[in-house]
Amino acid sequence: MTRNPESRVRGRYRLATVGCAAAGAVLLSSGAALADTSAEEAQNRYEELQRELSELNEAFNQAEQDHEAAAAELEDVEERLAQAQEDLDAMSSDVVQIARSAYTGATHSLFAVLFRESPDEALQNIADLDHLSAGQQIVLADYVTEVERAEELRAEAAAAEDAAAEALEAAETAQTEGEAALEEQEEALADLGGEDPTAGAAATGGAEVAASGDVRAVLDFARAQIGKPYEWGGTGPDAYDCSGLVQAAWAQAGVNLPRTTYDQVNAGTRISRDEVRPGDLLFFYDESAPSHVGLYSGNGNMIHGSNPSKPLEEVALADYWDGVFTVAVRVG
Incomplete structure (x- = not known):
């Protein structure tokens, strides 16, 4: 085998740990919706x-992505161990005979002779088998090292998983918990006569925006999803989250975008807000690690999904979304 999973196992372990800590940190900032005393405060909290x-x-x-990768890595290492056992089974008969010939009258099995002590002592045991040829000693030493x-x-992969x-x-x-807090805040906002600031204005009209064949396929697909539910981790075809929609839309043009906004923001050429054209990805909140993405659809509009309380929609970028915009990316 030619696998070298050591660095991948350790990397995933770090990612999983950081992800867990980040989720906890976000929750700490949540507050009770009913503590708001004005429509403006309720809107800000929303x-x-x-x-x-x-x-x-x-x-x-x-x-989710880290867990899938860690589980696959654990399976890969288990296969590696299974192959090593098959290799041992294939040679054990001959090797046991060699080992027994070195210890006249003994009934030791190969494991008893080689693996009864620590790995270093096992290697020494191999060297002590004077009747083994140099080539046979190398084969056995390599096997002990591989198993170790x-x-x-396997221990690292299991810990990472x-x-x-x-x-x-x-x-x-x-x-x-976050979704429940948002729903509670939405009710408080409505009770105070406020409006959802993230809803944005209805998509603005205007002349049809020219687009290449690939971009047209991307936008046609995205528009066909409008009205479908927003769902955590959704990648279609019945429901999507923001990055799942963008990934699925650009797949129509043969572009394989990463799954998360954290990676999608690095999947193309960064451009400024005034350079955007239909099909570009619009990112929001944090430029280095954005947590929301939408597809620019022309005329100051974008197609996106924002949270489970609203279906996928096309909205004008004016006001709220332009206020939290950070960077755009051109792909394709």
Whole structure:
């Protein structure tokens, strides 16, 4: 085998740990909706929760992706160990005979002779088998080293998978609590006569925006999803989250975008707000690690999904969304 999973296992372990901590940090900033005393305060709090909810969604997506990768890595290492056992089984008969010939009258098995002590002592045991040829000693020494490293990797991979599973569970819990907080705040805002500041104006009209064949396919697909539910981690075809919609739309043009906004923001050329054209990705809240994305559809509009209380929609960027815009990216 030619696999070298050591660095990937350690990297995923760090990602899972960071993701779990980030989800917890976001929850700490949540507050009780009913503590708001004015429509303006309720609106400001709703905006804060919308941003936090976007962060929670992308933290969930990252945690889910990390868990899938960690589980696959653990499976890979288990296969490596299984192959090593098959290799041992294939040679054990001959090797046991060689080992027994070195210890006249003994009934030791290969494991009893080689693995009864620590790995270093096992290597020494091999060297002590004077009747083994140099080539046979090398084969056995290599096998001991391989098993030892594979066992270490299995422990690391299992720890990474456990950490990733915990991070995913924490992200799911944070999502549920965050969504409940937003719904509560929405009710408080309505009771005070306020309006959802993130809804944005209805999409503005205007002449049809010219677009290439690929971009036209992307926008046609995205518009066909308008009205479908927003769903945590949704990648279609019945429901989407913001990054899932963008990923699925650009797949229509043969472009394989990453799953999360954290990676999508680095999937093309960054451009300024006044350079955007249809099909460009618009990112919001944090330029280095944005938690929300939409597709620019022309005439100052974008197609996106913002949270589970609203379906996928096309809205004008004016006011709220332009106020939290950070960077645009051109792909394709």
